Amino acid sequence: MADYAPVNIADMRRQYSTAGIVREELHDDPVEQFRLWFDQACQSGITEPNAMSLATAWKDGRPLLRTVLLKQYDARGFVFFTNLESRKAMQIAENPRAALLFPWVALERQVMITGAVERVSIAETAAYFITRPVGSQLAAWRHRRAASSRRARWSR
Helix, strand or coil, rough: CCCCCCCHHHCCCCCCCCCCCCCCCCCCCCHHHHHHHHHHHHHCCCCCCCCCEEEEEECCCCCCEEEEEEEEEEEEEEEEEEECHHHHHHHHHHHEEEEEEEEEEHHHEEEEEEEEEEEHHHHHHHHHHHCHHHHHHHHHHHHHHHCCCCEEEECC
């Protein structure tokens, strides 16, 4: 067995350089503030700035956390797609409240969003489905024999 020096996790703490957030410098509209920060994240070159952690829970409170991709956002909410037969969709059906986290660690910033989850229209789902790569469309079609990707809309 080779010599192994364990990593001291406590020593991984680093000093952050930003001064934090000043309330007076934030936009009054939280969606507009998100847009400003999301644009900064996109321009920074970080990998997949639209990647967000999605926390859901069964009705008995057992939580699950996973990474999904933000596909759209506006004043109505934040949109992601999921198969309606997935665990996350089943949890949302049982308990339609969840949380999102955008962990922009390289920017020393994170955005947390909590709220109710609801489905978006079939028309909106179809509009997204046709933008997917053909291979992704075929995989979804085979799985559900229809455009199986559905979106859930986050409302504030």
